[in-house]
Amino acid sequence: xxxxxxRVDLQLxxxxxxxxxxxxxxxxxxxxxxxxxxxxxQVDGRGIELSQAGVNACVARGLSVIQGDADTDLRDYPSDAxxxxxxxxxxxxxxxxxxxxxxxxxxxxxxxxxxxxxxHWRVRWRLLMDGRMPRTPALPExxxxxxxxxxxxxxxxxxxxxxLGIVVERALSIGANGVATPVRSSWRxxxxxxxxxxxxxRA
Amino acid sequence: xTPLQHIPAGAWSDLPGERAIFGQDKPLRLAGGAELGPFALxxxxxxxxxxxxxxxxxxxxxxxxxxxVADTHxxxxxxxxxxxxxxxxxxxDTRRYFIICANVLGGCMGTAGPREINPATGKPxxxxxxxxxxxxxxxxxxxxxxxxxxxxxxxxxxxxxGGMQVLEWASIYPERIFAAVPVAASYRHSAQxxxxxxxxxxAIMADPDWCGGDYLAQGRNPSRGLAVARMAAxxxxxxxxxxxxxxxxxxxxRQQVSFGFDADFQVESYLRHQGLTFVDRFDANSYLYITRxxxxxxxxxxxxxxxxxxxxxxxVRFCVVSFTSDWLFPTAESRAIVHALNAVxxxxxxxxxxxxxxxxxxxxxxxxxxxxxNGFLNSCAEHRGLEGASR
Numbered sequence: 001x002x003x004x005x006x007r008v009d010l011q012l013x014x015x016x017x018x019x020x021x022x023x024x025x026x027x028x029x030x031x032x033x034x035x036x037x038x039x040x041x042q043v044d045g046r047g048i049e050l051s052q053a054g055v056n057a058c059v060a061r062g063l064s065v066i067q068g069d070a071d072t073d074l075r076d077y078p079s080d081a082x083x084x085x086x087x088x089x090x091x092x093x094x095x096x097x098x099x100x101x102x103x104x105x106x107x108x109x110x111x112x113x114x115x116x117x118x119x120h121w122r123v124r125w126r127l128l129m130d131g132r133m134p135r136t137p138a139l140p141e142x143x144x145x146x147x148x149x150x151x152x153x154x155x156x157x158x159x160x161x162x163x164l165g166i167v168v169e170r171a172l173s174i175g176a177n178g179v180a181t182p183v184r185s186s187w188r189x190x191x192x193x194x195x196x197x198x199x200x201x202r203a
Numbered sequence: 204x205t206p207l208q209h210i211p212a213g214a215w216s217d218l219p220g221e222r223a224i225f226g227q228d229k230p231l232r233l234a235g236g237a238e239l240g241p242f243a244l245x246x247x248x249x250x251x252x253x254x255x256x257x258x259x260x261x262x263x264x265x266x267x268x269x270x271x272v273a274d275t276h277x278x279x280x281x282x283x284x285x286x287x288x289x290x291x292x293x294x295x296d297t298r299r300y301f302i303i304c305a306n307v308l309g310g311c312m313g314t315a316g317p318r319e320i321n322p323a324t325g326k327p328x329x330x331x332x333x334x335x336x337x338x339x340x341x342x343x344x345x346x347x348x349x350x351x352x353x354x355x356x357x358x359x360x361x362x363x364x365g366g367m368q369v370l371e372w373a374s375i376y377p378e379r380i381f382a383a384v385p386v387a388a389s390y391r392h393s394a395q396x397x398x399x400x401x402x403x404x405x406a407i408m409a410d411p412d413w414c415g416g417d418y419l420a421q422g423r424n425p426s427r428g429l430a431v432a433r434m435a436a437x438x439x440x441x442x443x444x445x446x447x448x449x450x451x452x453x454x455x456x457r458q459q460v461s462f463g464f465d466a467d468f469q470v471e472s473y474l475r476h477q478g479l480t481f482v483d484r485f486d487a488n489s490y491l492y493i494t495r496x497x498x499x500x501x502x503x504x505x506x507x508x509x510x511x512x513x514x515x516x517x518x519v520r521f522c523v524v525s526f527t528s529d530w531l532f533p534t535a536e537s538r539a540i541v542h543a544l545n546a547v548x549x550x551x552x553x554x555x556x557x558x559x560x561x562x563x564x565x566x567x568x569x570x571x572x573x574x575x576x577n578g579f580l581n582s583c584a585e586h587r588g589l590e591g592a593s594r
Binding site for chain 1: 547578
């Protein structure tokens with residue numbers, strides 16, 4: 001699962017980023033992706049992270065990271081401030097995902113979003129068979145202690161991008177086995193993908 | 204140790220460190236309109252300037268600080284106010300960086316201020332000294348850098364009023380600094396902070412020994428007023444939790460309260476001690492001038508009320524630091540600086556350090572603060588191509 005030291009979904013995102021570009025990583029956690037991008041792609045990278053412990057760890061490893069909230073702090077940034085605005089595994093925890101994606105598309109010339117796909121067959125199967133909120137490797141928490149408040153499926157996400165006038169440039173789905181596949185049929189990816197990774201831009 | 208009041212005004216030859224004279228040919232034009240010159244800046248340096256002159260860090264001191272940032276204070280015999288921060292293996296590593304710290308304009312440790320001799324009269328300035336601002340302090344520091352042959356600082360760093368100077372540096376001379384670290388600071392002095400300063404100033408001016416500011420000429424010293432000012436201010440540097448942890452309601456050398464007005468409580472005794480020791484190293488008029496400079500500081504107002512304009516297109520890398528229990532310069536004010544920097548897409552890091560030690564936390568050994576500084580400075584040194592950069 002680990003290639004070059006970072007998680008497979010992070011590696012897929014990193015592969016979408018052009019070298020020497022300007023990057024804003026929203027919800028950058030402990031800074032794994034940002035650190036990789038700064039050192040292997042020589043990007044001018046910044047991060048926003050909600051948890052203060054995460055921020056302090058990032059800054060102590062030399063990354064430019066601030067404590068902040070995707071829902072409230074993106075509006076500060078000027079338009080086109082970054083080549084890429086990245087939101088990895090954070091969309092489903094925001095209060096207003098639609099507005100967050102709109103802000104990302106304003107700040108960044110390109111937007112990369114990854115999220116757990118609630119349409120994955122395993123999720124559907126667990127709900128159908130158990131009648132309980134599904135728990136999978138991509139969605140490990142109990143319903144009452146999850147930070148995820150706005151889960152969506154790949155089809156939901158594609159529909160929202162359409163509504164926002166945002167173009168999907170590339171889309172990948174990551175199966176439960178960690179293998180990434182380009183999305184050709186959204187319907188099939190929505191069934192087979194445990195996670196979706198999307199490269200977007202304004203129309 | 205010699206208390207300040209026993210040193211004749213203008214007699215600095217016995218104090219360690221450097222002193223340079225500026226404004227002989229062209230006086231420094233102050234924000235208040237006055238012109239100052241010639242005037243002195245007293246400063247200390249640590250470490251060695253490299254051949255490229257690219258490793259200099261300017262440390263800006265706070266209200267009651269001075270240039271003795273990392274060596275024994277000549278008047279008190281105590282360690283420098285940021286000695287824990289500066290030295291081999293410390294965040295401001297003297298094996299890698301050349302550290303400069305100058306006594307601010309208006310100060311009382313050898314830099315031009317009300318306690319210095321007015322060259323026009325041959326007497327101490329007193330209240331004839333022009334009112335100075337944080338921007339004036341910074342402009343005078345820039346002259347010192349010119350003298351030292353340093354075009355661009357690697358970093359400018361400071362806490363509290365030092366942090367105000369850092370922000371002013373980034374605003375006036377963005378091309379002259381690579382990195383900026385404002386700690387426990389604000390972009391403007393709040394109404395509450397101005398109010399506390401006013402209490403301090405009134406305490407000084409209510410002391411009959413202040414003599415309308417002319418106490419040096421009359422051989423007196425408003426030490427009681429200055430001590431009260433320091434006591435009031437000292438409370439604002441701590442936190443309720445820190446005071447409680449340190450003193451609680453413990454009594455001072457007694458079993459029960461005296462039903463009088465002695466220092467029954469340890470916290471009273473502690474504050475009295477803080478006041479008494481302060482007057483041995485600080486000048487009352489300097490206290491008036493420097494608190495005024497802080498009160499006048501409003502970087503947003505200087506830019507049409509929009510703080511982001513102070514940092515338009517800034518190339519500077521920022522690391523903003525605040526402390527959770529600091530109620531004098533609370534995190535919200537650092538956050539406002541960060542929002543302004545985001546608005547210009549500046550390169551900024553921002554950490555809030557968990558501490559119950561109040562505003563004074565920036566002067567203390569806070570491991571997470573030190574780890575933050577190490578990470579930020581190492582990363583900057585790497586980008587600046589400084590020797591000895593390591594991850």
